[in-house]
Amino acid sequence: MISTQAWADTRRLWDYHQMGHTLRPCSVAIGLGSHDLGVADTAVDLYRRGLVPLLVFTGATSPTTQERMPRGEAVHYRERALELGVPSSAVLVEPHARNTAENIRFSKAVLEEAGVDVSSVLLISKPYEERRAYATARKEWPEVEFVSASTPMTLEEYVDSIGDARLVIDMLVGALQRLLIYPGRGFMISQAVPDDVLEAYERLCREGFTSRLIPTDQAAI
Template structure:
């Protein structure tokens, strides 16, 4: 029986999720975006004692230009402060515009501050967990790390500001990057099951192609 549109999207959403066990770490490293629920999740992890340091990284990207008055990192940091995280426990990196830069600029910031970390708790949006794994394995694989995201289901992820069609298009864009970026040296290759890629091809033909890489 053929899968429905929603079932195919759910298949891809589930593939992006890693469902890793989170561990106490030297720092919580947050890759910022438009989704303030990620900031809230990271701040709660700090408040729950998972790490003594909270790092926010992000300038402004395609989805946040004009949305925030400050950089993504500064906006996320303000969310954390409002939740009770002290400023002294927060580092902010405001130049990164992609995942690779999140890593490289944060490495530089830690060196500048003479802060050594041997383990990181990485925080991202749910549909970016796998690509974060692939990018870290390529670019920062000499430390221990685990990955987490807000516990939000696919059906509940859209909001008044983030439509269903946007979420559908962007999770396909993330899968396309998992396919293409290893060939460019940006990340480690991930095994993409045949049924997941078949769903990708079906859905892009239906027009969910806004965030695909250019041919």
């Protein structure tokens, strides 16, 4: 049973993880690979709305996606986009990245190889990963302007889509931990964390929502 306080703390983290950027036309959209095909659906929606002329999907596989996406996250995203009517000429695939930094670094290389001039990027992630993705992208590609995007949904809708409230809270806690420790390791830019968000995070850790925390000596992102 998840307490009222834990839900309130979870909502604070959920709201903080979302950047609240106003969407606008950009040079390209980059969809970050994960288990969530909603990233591809959102990329297609932004393409249809004329906000971007080109989509890049990036991601290999991970232990959590290998069974569902055996051909790789980016490849499955591309297949989804084509099913939804996006022409193949408007989709590039980067199938090797295994973490967020590589998503950005390798996507940049793919775009350079394709001769695409990039000044701005619509960066599409899972809803609770917006801030982490943005902070990493700004570190990896500082000369480009990033606009964060994700599938518009409430915390309750996201919990329903995952089907496991405790896992969702664990993921939100893990994402915040990385925002706290990774800037010091040079993995992402530093962002201010409001006191109420930090207090909510600490309470959730004490309540045992810790399965997605990493040991402080672990470096993978």
